[in-house]
Amino acid sequence: MDALARVARTSKREAIVLDFLAKNVPFYEHNGFYQEGVSPSSHADETWLTMVEDL
Incomplete structure (x- = not known):
């Protein structure tokens, strides 16, 4: 999860949005x-x- 957040921040994303099962x-x-x-x-x-x- 930390690696995904780093990539998202580097790409200037404001948030990570994902769909999950309950x-x-x-x-x-x-x-x-x-x-x-x-x-x-x-x-x-x-x-x-x-x-x-x-983020």
């Missing part, structure tokens, strides 16, 4: 992400959550 939310919250809401993705007939880490 079971993975605790891991990403522990790593600085917050929930933004339900993603419009319907991949694999799953409910995905959009999570953001502000």
